[in-house]
Amino acid sequence: MLNNSYVVGFPRIGEQRELKKILESFWAKKCSFKEVQKIASELKKRHWLYQKDAGIHFISSNDFSLYDNMLDTAFMLGAVPKRFQNLQKEELYFAMARGHEEATAMEMTKWFNTNYHYIVPELSADDIYKLNASKILEEYKEAKEQGITTKINLIGPITFLGLSKRIDKGDPYELIGKILPLYKQLLQQIAQLDKEVIVQIDEPIFVKDNETKVLSLIKPTYERLCEVSENIKIIVSTYFEHSNEATKIFVDTPIWALGLDFLHGKENLHMLSTIEESGKKLIAGVIDGRNIWKNNINKTLQLLNQITKVIPKEQIIISSSCSLLHTPFTLKYEEKMNPEIKNWLSYAVEKLDEIKLVADIFSKDLNNLNQKEQKLLQVNQEASESKKTSSLIHDASVQKRIKDFKLFNRTDSYEKRIKLQKEILKYEDLATTTIGSFPQTNEIRKARRDFKNKEISKEQYEQKMKNYIDECVAFQEECGIEVLVHGEPERNDMVEYFAEQLKGYGFSQNGWVQSYGSRCVKPPFIFGDISRPQPMTIDWISYAQSKTKKIMKGMLTGPVTILNWSFVRDDKPRSEVSKQIAIALSDEVDDLQKAGIKIIQVDEAAFKEGYPLRDNKINEYETWAVRDFKISVAPALIHTQIHTHMCYSEFNDIIKTIEAMDADVISIETARSGNELLKIFKQIGYKQEIGPGVYDIHSPRIPSVMEIKKQIKLLLKVLPKEKLWINPDCGLKTRKWEEVKPSLINMVKAVKSIREELN
Ligand code: GLN
Ligand code: ZN
Secondary structure: OOOOEEOOOOOOOOOOOHHHHHHHHHHOOOOOHHHHHHHHHHHHHHHHHHHHHOOOOEOEEOOOOOOOHHHHHHHHHOOOOHHHOOOOHHHHHHHHHHOEOOEOOOOEEEOOOOOOEEEOOEEOOOOOOOOOOHHHHHHHHHHHHOOOOOEEEEEOHHHHHHOOEEOOOOOHHHHHHHHHHHHHHHHHHHHOOOOOEEEEEEOHHHHOOOOHHHHOOHHHHHHHHHOOOOOEEEEEEOOOOOOHHHHHHHOOOOOOEEEEEOOOOHHHHHHHHHHHHHOOEEEEEEEOOOOOEOOOHHHHHHHHHHHHOOOOHHHEEEEEOOOHHHOOOOHHHOOOOOHHHHOOEOOHHHHHHHHHHHHHHHOOOHHHOOHHHHHHHHHHHHHHHHHHHOOOOOOHHHHHHHHHOOOOOOOOOHHHHHHHHHHHHOOOOOEEOOOOEOOOOHHHHHHHHHHHOOOOOHHHHHHHHHHHHHHHHHHHHHHOOOEEOOEOOOOOOOOHHHHOOOEEEEOOOOOOEEEEOOEEEOOOEEEEEEEOOOOOOHHHHHHHHHOOOOEEEEEEEOHHHHHHOOEEOOOOOHHHHHHHHHHHHHHHHHHHHHOOOOEEEEEOOOOHHHOOOOHHHHHHHHHHHHHHHHHHHOOOOOOOEEEEEOOOOOOOOOHHHHHHOOOOEEEEOOOOOOHHHHHHHHHOOOOOEEEEEOOOOOOOOOOOHHHHHHHHHHHHHHOOHHHEEEEOOOOOOOOOHHHHHHHHHHHHHHHHHHHHHHO
16 A cells, blocks of 8 residues: 555544643643643644544644744744844743733734734844754654654745745845755754654645746746755645645756645646646645535545646655645534534544545546545545435525526716705714624623523523623713614624524534634534525614614624634635625625615625635625625615725735725724725725724723824825714724723714814
8 A cells, every 4th residue: 555645634632632731831830841841742743643543644733833834934043123132942932922011012914814823024134143943853753763764844945934024124035045054954954863854845835826937936946946855855835715826936946846726726627638748746635624514425536636647647646635624623522513514624633534545446447446545435425425315405495596696786976876865864963873893791701601501591691691781871972973884792703693593503512712822712513505584683772773773783793704704604606605695695784774774884804815815816805795795785775884804004915895885884993903994995095984993902001182183184184074983993892891892982072073174
């Protein structure tokens, strides 16, 4: 049998989130760093064993991290921003990630199109780098002591630079000459570890559209890395999309193998003959590392068949499509799940068996399988078959509704709508509002928990929520805010709350996926056709409206955000699933308006997150994403005002798309980035009304009246007062009342004072 099963990387947080727990305890000064290290080394061992026991041949070291692999790489190179330079060791490491007294944390941003966030290295031309390879070398030895010879995972120099920022404003790629010698030194040290060492160098930057300048770095860089030692075999790995422009160049370098994602980058198939001719090994990413679904092994074998038409089997290694970091750990602890649904799932540990099974079957003739393999294949087929017909998944009425669906747009133009809305709603220029949530206190969290655990009755629970809503309404009236919200106390999370009420959604007990540092999320998953059995928000919003004569805004999460923050079924295109959600939400919009709610906000916090990595795929995404936002609000009558909220400020590339969503009012997150970014709204003559956040809710700081006034004046330079709304830059649920109250009071005071000045 061939050595042909491969895992790009493995989750590190631990099957019971052990790493999270020990890190947080260390940060709270409740345990020593030694204890962190002890847990870390136990986890590494356990994770290696899982892979070894599954029979995986290529297992990684250095895929572990106490916080993040990009941070580890910066740390390894000694790329430490000046503000941290009086710190050392773990104190330095965690300070870079999380901040320290006066030194603010380094920025964090999304890892490609995943929900994982990495620390953005800060580089500058006058930095002096110095290699510290100890983590990498030690992890290799640790595994070796367990009898496991690992491949060593590294983030490649080109990707490292591509994802870094230059604080001295230059181009990060210019620094290749400074960091390449350190990578060479690193490989020299790695070469001492063993007779032969395999190194997986991740270069996912090449799945994006790159300038020739960047592509031209490949050859000189990899020629130099490959010449370091004959003991080292280099694998270059990309994932999440195709990397064809780079593949063409990599085949002409002395690397040993190329890892490609054939599931999220089907175009990689176009490169097969190029790879075949080069004689390089192909690490074929054919088991999905981005989802929670069992792989349909027959389909995988068909895909491999396509590959082996061009590349001989001996040249191919079977792999996950990317690191399994992006899937939950193991199904072992899912005790409450419907067994029919559970049978369709596969988390990281289960995916190991899939990789191994595919690799074993692949290396033989299909007619030559042993009994165990035949059995496993049959079980897998049965699971796939049951999905095709299960009544849990397929809902004829949803499918019929989708087919017959016609309501894609609001009937009246924006100009007509806004004119009438202004007459009816009678809000002044610089109308004040908030984004939706108010502080989630311990009491309301406890009430939700107690209700879930059946420790308090429905009546008791509702009473507690109503009391909270009463307080929110009273405070907003007192402080003089014009468009009120109910505060969202009943929502644990803006997606989960809706997912729990939609048919077609499932939930896990232990489906945690690392989001950043010690933080994990547990996305709900869509397994079947989506519908709304009953209204989801009407009772709460109507109750809140009954408590005030002012306008109460109804709050919904938009279809694209619900989709982007869920695991999505793999038997239907995302665009169709999104449309199903949109239609379900449109019923909610209609019900809210029938209940007398005059303004409805449909949040699209994750609209931008769903953007494809390749420019030529953007159009398709925007088309259905805009369509589905519009479907969700299409029932809104001319006088119902639709708001949306987006958690970012960079709209330059997508401003026309945002305008096409046709919301009457959009609130956005400009507070932290200044209003430089707002100019785009003016430049393109953006039609609709806008509420740029006037203060940053991500910090506990209370903004003064003066400060907010200054901010509003800046806004007035770019936007006319008739179009401007005044609000904080995001929901307030993570803040404390002590911060929220004075901040909003100051915000309203600032508006009053500006209005006086304007009159
Ligand atoms: N309405 C939500 C809230 O205020 C919006 C949050 C968000 O966009 N992230 O919490
Ligand atoms: Zn937000």
